[in-house]
Amino acid sequence: MAQMPEAMRPLRILIAKPGLDGHDRGAKVIARALRDAGMEVIYTGLRQTPEMIAAAALQEDVDAVGLSILSGAHNTLLPRVVELLRQNGMGDVPVFVGGIIPDEDVPGLKAAGIAAVFGPGTPLSEIVEFIREHTPLRHPIADRNSRLMSDYG
Amino acid sequence: MTGDTRPLHFTKRDLARLITGIENDDPHALRALREWYGRTGSAHIVGVTGAPGSGKSTLVAALTRMARSRGQTVAIVSVDPSSPFTGGAILGDRIRMRELFEDDGVFIRSMANRSALGGIARSTADVVAALDAAGYDLIFIETVGAGQAEVEVARVAETVIVVEAPGLGDDVQAIKAGILEVADILVVNKADREGAERAVSVLQAALDLAAPSVGTAGHHGYGALHRVEAPTASSTGWRIPVLKTIATEGDGVAAVLDAIARHRQYLEQGAGAQRRAQRLEQEVTIRLRDLLLKRAMQQIEPTRYHALIEACIARKLHPQEAAQELLNELARDDGRAPAG
Numbered sequence: 008m009a010q011m012p013e014a015m016r017p018l019r020i021l022i023a024k025p026g027l028d029g030h031d032r033g034a035k036v037i038a039r040a041l042r043d044a045g046m047e048v049i050y051t052g053l054r055q056t057p058e059m060i061a062a063a064a065l066q067e068d069v070d071a072v073g074l075s076i077l078s079g080a081h082n083t084l085l086p087r088v089v090e091l092l093r094q095n096g097m098g099d100v101p102v103f104v105g106g107i108i109p110d111e112d113v114p115g116l117k118a119a120g121i122a123a124v125f126g127p128g129t130p131l132s133e134i135v136e137f138i139r140e141h142t143p144l145r146h147p148i149a150d151r152n153s154r155l156m157s158d159y160g
Numbered sequence: 161m162t163g164d165t166r167p168l169h170f171t172k173r174d175l176a177r178l179i180t181g182i183e184n185d186d187p188h189a190l191r192a193l194r195e196w197y198g199r200t201g202s203a204h205i206v207g208v209t210g211a212p213g214s215g216k217s218t219l220v221a222a223l224t225r226m227a228r229s230r231g232q233t234v235a236i237v238s239v240d241p242s243s244p245f246t247g248g249a250i251l252g253d254r255i256r257m258r259e260l261f262e263d264d265g266v267f268i269r270s271m272a273n274r275s276a277l278g279g280i281a282r283s284t285a286d287v288v289a290a291l292d293a294a295g296y297d298l299i300f301i302e303t304v305g306a307g308q309a310e311v312e313v314a315r316v317a318e319t320v321i322v323v324e325a326p327g328l329g330d331d332v333q334a335i336k337a338g339i340l341e342v343a344d345i346l347v348v349n350k351a352d353r354e355g356a357e358r359a360v361s362v363l364q365a366a367l368d369l370a371a372p373s374v375g376t377a378g379h380h381g382y383g384a385l386h387r388v389e390a391p392t393a394s395s396t397g398w399r400i401p402v403l404k405t406i407a408t409e410g411d412g413v414a415a416v417l418d419a420i421a422r423h424r425q426y427l428e429q430g431a432g433a434q435r436r437a438q439r440l441e442q443e444v445t446i447r448l449r450d451l452l453l454k455r456a457m458q459q460i461e462p463t464r465y466h467a468l469i470e471a472c473i474a475r476k477l478h479p480q481e482a483a484q485e486l487l488n489e490l491a492r493d494d495g496r497a498p499a500g
Contacts, residue, residue, distance in 0.1 A: 016184045017247055017272070042248035047272045052255035059261040063254060066268055068176035096173050 061091035086119035167295025207317030212305025278312030326355030
């Protein structure tokens, strides 16, 4: 348990709904489940563009991004989110997806950098477990610290 | 510590990670903050508090849009409660700020209060300091939905806006004793709703009742002479405005932003120095309390500690006696072997 203090840091997860569909019940169920698992969930609501999602992920310094999408626009919107996160230096932040995704689209999304696709009926515990396993608890600033501190320290 | 007071040029990524570090007591982040403390102090820090559902997030978003149109950069720290059971939280204030996400001159950070009382998180002041050092002109702190005693934001903000809305039940009663007293600006939001006029007049009446004591604060006998009073507070006197807004439409928002600017001018004319001194004195006192408690808990023998708690449970000892006993023992230990 040498990593106790780091391990106790609450994970920060962004839950967002890209695209134009107006149902966020699923997203809210996930948000609550993650809250109940001790995570800090930033919930940004409906009709988010990939640009809005990436900007929120950046400013909130999240450990993972969860996207809920029912509209069928996943093949265009989701890879764009991954791309924008990479441009922001957040390529190591896992993106997981829930909603209605046809099986044949899953390999393409994974190739585009989506870490996991959770279809309807996925147990919430599976999603919680996935996040815990795929968010290496980053040291918040240590790797940037040398540059920041060298100028001002 | 350098004497440099220029703002730092962070990328948003660096700033976001620094804030995560501050929230988690990361020693690197706290050291950086100490180094940069000399660069803080130029932002105007505005607290926005009020009951849940009064429209704080929507008002902050509208104020931010207006401030941006006037050329100011804006940071928003939005605090929501953590679950006392799991420590988790749903931070949902961004829902009402969506049109600000992609504005390069806006930085929004959601914070869980991590079960701190008082409406903000323990590290909110330091997060605000980081945003200040990063050069944002205006920093809004939106508290958790506040009832009567959530006045901590007044310890961090220079200007406090209390947001009220008609139709929230016995809302005016709720703020009479507590957060009304820390308000520099009162806003009745949702002013298109029934009861808005009444809310305004009740608030105005409450202010009129409170006003005379401001003018005569210096004349209440000997004690008052030694009290730390802002001399300008009684001479020039800040008149707390009661403003109506419909934040969703942007109505009245310009007047609130004007009042914020006027309050800053008022602070700069002298009252601010006094308030800042009081705030920092409190800040140092609170941090000293935390450090003393931390040191004490490290020095106290757990077995001794639990024995005294047991005595309290058995009602053989009053909790005050137990605490006093622990303090006496610490003082004796300090006398024998001074702690490092």
